Amino acid sequence: MRSISARTTTVLAASALLPLLVAGCGPEGGSSERDAASGALQVVTSTNxxxxxxxxxxxxxxxxxxxxxxxxxxxxxxxATVQDKLAVSKADLLVENGGGYDPFLHTLADSVEMDHEYVLSAVDIAGLDAGEEPHAEDTHAEEGPHAEDTHAEDTHAEEEPHAEDTHAEEEPHAEDEHAHGSFNEHVWYNLAAMAELAGAIGDKLGALDPDNADTYEANAAGFAEELAAIEERAAALAPEAAGKAVAATEPVPAYLLETVGLEDVTPADYTEAIEEDADVPVAALNEMQELVKNGSVAFLAYNEQTEGPQTQAVRSSAESASVPVVNFTETLPDGADYLSWMSTNVDNIAEALKS
Incomplete structure (x- = not known):
């Protein structure tokens, strides 16, 4: 069970007392603040x-x-805090994970009446909310230089008319979707999805700041190229991963594990309980511990960011059986950037597969 309790996300009541300091958000409301201050576009993201x-x-x-x-x-x-709401009120662009993972940011956007065209969702951009894999020709290729138009029509168009309905439906059902195995919201471990997101960010920044549009496009392309190299390294582990299974204390790195070609054999009841922030049933916990004790898995994928007594017990069982433990987190480790972090994750998986 999570040591950081409660998946239910609420915006602090104090934030409701904050006056709306910027009447309009997006390019109109944000740009005046931007031009008068640092000259930089103001971007707020849900996580680092x-x-x-x-x-x-x-x-x-x-x-x-x-x-x-x-x-x-x-x-x-x-x-969310009063300071968070203030930052959002001044933002030109918001970037969230989506999929029910970080609804606090969308709630803040709604509270300052920000145009949803300037709220980018990684889940929406990659099409992963429908259980699809990201396809450049379908998602980003259609955006092209007119991302502000196509995104509004294709991705956020369905969201904008009923954004409050979309997220209102999404938030209470986020755990249900995950528990039933229909959707994994931890999409930053999907490298192709992050390449798509980088392209969409470049398009949107270019629309907000046309003078530097070429720079944003080039930077996004360079980022995607480096990410593709990491993904290629991950996929190259498939021969070593063939026929091997893995257990995970939480399905945070599931997309990356799939890229490697590993089968996740974590008991469904165990995963459901962890994701619901509930006690794992005794039978499921015993089954999970037996998996890591009897040599059924190549390694244990361990989310060290939200560990609790039951996940720690599973880790102890793995260590006692000399089963490798590969640590994963939900936010950037200190001193790492996204590319180096994902590269290190691939290295750690490769090392565990050799054990």
Missing amino acids: VYGDIVEAVGGEHVEVTAIVDSLSQDPHSYE
Whole structure:
């Protein structure tokens, strides 16, 4: 069970007392603040993962505020502050994970009446909310230089008319979707999806700041190229992973494990309980511990950011059986950027497969 409790995300009541300091958001409301201050586009992201991707694309032309930026915080249960709302009220662009993972950011956007055209969702952009794999020709290729138009029509068009309905439906059912195995919201471990997101960020920044549009496009392309190289390294592990299984204390790195070609054999009841922040049934916990004790898995994928007594017990069982434990987190480790982090994750998986 999570040591950081409660997946239910609420915005602190105090934030409701904050006056709306910027009447309009998006290019009109944000740009006046931007021009008068640093000259940089103001971007707010739900976590430092997305903040780093924005910085990789925007470079010196963006000023990023990442709301969840510490390994001690759990984005699922984060409660927004007055300072968060102030940052969002000044933002030109917001970037969220979506899929029910970080609804606090969308709630903040709604609270300051921000145009949803300037709220980018990684889940929406990659089409993963429908259980699809990201396809460049379907998602980003159609955006092209007119991302602000196609995105509004294709991706956010369905969201904008009923954004409050979309997220209202999404938030209470996020755990249900995950528990039933129909959708994994941890999409930043899907490298192709993050390449798609980088392209969309570049398009949107270019629309907000046409003078530097070529720079954003080039940076996004360079980021995607480096990401493709990491994904290629991950896929190259498939022969070593063939016929091997893995167990995970939480399905955070599932997309990356799938790229490697590993089968996740974690008991469904165990995963459901962990994701619901509930006690794992005794039978499921025993089954999970037996998996890591009897040599059924190549390694244990361990989310060290939201560990609890039951996940720690599973880790202890793995270590006692000399089963490798590969640590994963939900936000950037200290001193890492997104590309180096994912590269290290692939290296750690490769090392575990050799054991």
